[in-house]
Amino acid sequence: MGSQKKTDDVAMAEFPIPDAIRVCQAALEMAGGYSPSDAEIITQHLVDAECRGSPMAGLARALSIIDHLQESPDKTKSSKDIEITSEGPSSVRLNGNNVVGYLVAHRATELAIEKAKSCGVAIVGANDFWYSGNLAYYAEMATKRDLISVIVSNCSPLVAPEGAAEARFGTNPMCIGFPTSEKDRPVIWDIGTSNIMHAQIMRAQRLGISLPEGAAYTKEGQPTTDPALAIEGAMTVWGGHKGSGLAVMIQLLGMAAGSSARPDGLSGFGYLVMMFDPAILRPVDEVKKEADEYAEWLRSAKPVEGGRPVRMPFDGSYERRKTAVECGTIRIPTILIEQLRKKGAK
Structure with a gap:
């Protein structure tokens, strides 16, 4: 596992929801090539996941979408x-x-x-x-x-x-x-x-954190908590x-x-x-x-x-989203905010 960190070691920030929407949509438009309307559909989905307490399906996925598009120029972009x-x-x-x-x-x-x-x-x-x-x-x-x-x-x-x-x-x-x-x-x-989602592995790799025990195997079939090895292997x-x-x-x-x-x-x-x-x-x-x-x-x-x-x-999702909307903020790793801002500034 080496340099992998625990989730608690990741620096977090309270980010206003309107700013999260703006930054994510800008990144999808500028770096992903999406139209404003398509970027809005994707962004609303990702921000809702953050509000409902599902960060593995949240803003980090925007970066994965952009990365995949840049790696695969054959991918079409428009609805x-x-x-x-x-x-x-x-x-x-x-x-x-x-x-x-x-x-x-x-x-x-x-x-x-x-x-x-x-x-x-x-x-x-x-x-x-x-x-x-x-x-x-x-x-x-x-x-x-x-x-x-x-x-x-x-x-x-x-x-x-x-x-x-x-x-x-x-x-x-x-x-x-x-x-x-x-x-x-x-x-x-x-x-x-x-036991875990693919987006959770990608987010863990992006943040440099480890996966839960018992969640994945290496390609040799050995248990692992390293997201890079899990991508090459299999999830449980x-x-x-x-x-x-x-x-x-x-x-x-x-x-x-x-x-x-x-x-x-x-x-x-x-x-x-x-x-x-x-x-x-x-x-x-x-x-x-x-x-x-x-x-x-x-x-x-x-x-x-x-x-x-x-x-x-859905009670948990309802309660977490209600709290997020009332507070007007979501808690996001600072490194993700920085990466999204860079993508949207291109």
Whole structure:
């Protein structure tokens, strides 16, 4: 591990949210070549991740996007390159044409919302993109329109199945979103099927910090906490054989959406969103009311001795974002701020 530091050793700063938006968007426009509208879509996603306490999916990802574009000049940059290849009353298939997934998945989710509001149900698949982003962000787009969603995304082999030390599937997140009476406090369960995310490795490498124990293997199959060695090796799977099985199925669902079952490198990912309007089954207000009552009943469960209060999925994100918005700042490593400013000044 050598020069790797602990997370606590990284210098942090309280950064005003409007400044974070401005600096990130400028970096994506100047160094990434994105249009103002595309840069805004990506930036809003990344800043929201920071506000919700998910820094591995936050501003550091903007630097990874820029680096990848500069290393791969064949990558297309504009949302205008996203192509609808087939469409039905309740379905759409998109080809991302090598555009970053923050734009592809955003467009796919918008189309799914349109179809679900019109037909009651929708299924939208997208392929040929890279970096899908935080699936909870897309699920919240749906819950704000009183829609229920199930979203999955696959990627290139980065994670070792249970009992193996060699990558065979992606980090493969899965997300379920359910609306409640509070638009900004839905029930959203968003997990990755690896113990850590690829973005966490990239952020750790950028900051010079170590990974958690038991999170990755070297290419020789030995446990490691060094992000550079983990990138060459494999991440460990979440949830033992159950998480491993879920990851396999997500890999295949992404393939059904149009990707290869084995995407090559940082490209060719698959995104599948299934969405429906609960009004096709029972009144929406009734569904949300029962969800509200169930959430309060679950939160009232007696915690284990010395434990924290019981929470619903997304409660932590809601509370952290509420605090960040009220304070008007997010806590960011100073080195990331400096790097983003340099990119935006070019």
